[in-house]
Amino acid sequence: MIAIKKIITVAAVLASMAMHSQARSYIFYFNGKKLKREVAKQPEKVYTVTLFSAYGEKLNFKVSENQISEQKIPGMLFFKGKSENGSRIISFTLRHDKISGSFSDNGKEVYFEPTKRRNYYKSYEIQGVKAGQENDEVKDAPIPKTSDRK
Numbered sequence: 001m002i003a004i005k006k007i008i009t010v011a012a013v014l015a016s017m018a019m020h021s022q023a024r025s026y027i028f029y030f031n032g033k034k035l036k037r038e039v040a041k042q043p044e045k046v047y048t049v050t051l052f053s054a055y056g057e058k059l060n061f062k063v064s065e066n067q068i069s070e071q072k073i074p075g076m077l078f079f080k081g082k083s084e085n086g087s088r089i090i091s092f093t094l095r096h097d098k099i100s101g102s103f104s105d106n107g108k109e110v111y112f113e114p115t116k117r118r119n120y121y122k123s124y125e126i127q128g129v130k131a132g133q134e135n136d137e138v139k140d141a142p143i144p145k146t147s148d149r150k
Contacts, residue, residue, distance in 0.1 A: 025124035027115060028052040032097040039065060039077060039094075049081075051090075051103070054110050054125040060084045061103070063092075 030051065038047060049061045063081030077094040083103075092101025092112070099121065100113040112123040 024054040024127075025122050026052050026054050026056045027120055027122050028056075029119055030099060030121050031119055032094055032099050035099075036077070036094060036097060046081075047079075048084075049079075049090075051112060051121075052123050053105055054123050059088065059103075061088070061090045063090060066091075 028051065035047065035049065038045070043065060046062050046064045049063050051059050051061065053059055061081050061083050063079040066078050066080040068078055075095060078092075079094065079101075080089075080091050082089055088103050088105055090101065090103035092099050098114040100111075102109050102111045104110075105125070108125050110123055110125050112121050114120070115122050
């Protein structure tokens with residue numbers, strides 16, 4: 001009986017540790033079809049998109065269409081923008097009425113993607129991943145002196 005209690009206690013502690021080490025996430029509703037219709041009506045417009053952080057904080061972004069190539073890719077729309085207060089940068093793709101992408105949030109990258117449930121998305125951050133250029137190879141490269149250049 002005591003052995004069973006110890007096993008249950010150890011299992012509970014391990015489960016608790018696993019839950020705390022997992023990424024924080026939040027499920028929210030977003031209608032991609034509505035955004036697609038807006039773009040079809042006014043392609044050059046700046047759109048307001050409301051998403052949620054991994055903590056459930058409501059965030060408004062001003063985004064515009066941003067093509068990644070000279071030719072449009074059929075069925076895919078690309079967007080870039082900033083939060084209304086300018087503190088966050090966002091980039092996402094709209095395909096088949098679904099969005100996926102990421103935005104920076106206080107030094108962390110927050111990702112969002114569709115769930116199995118229609119028009120519902122999961123925003124999440126992965127522990128230990130920071131946004132920015134902390135480990136940028138170019139930043140650490142030595143800069144040649146003017147006299148070394150030809």
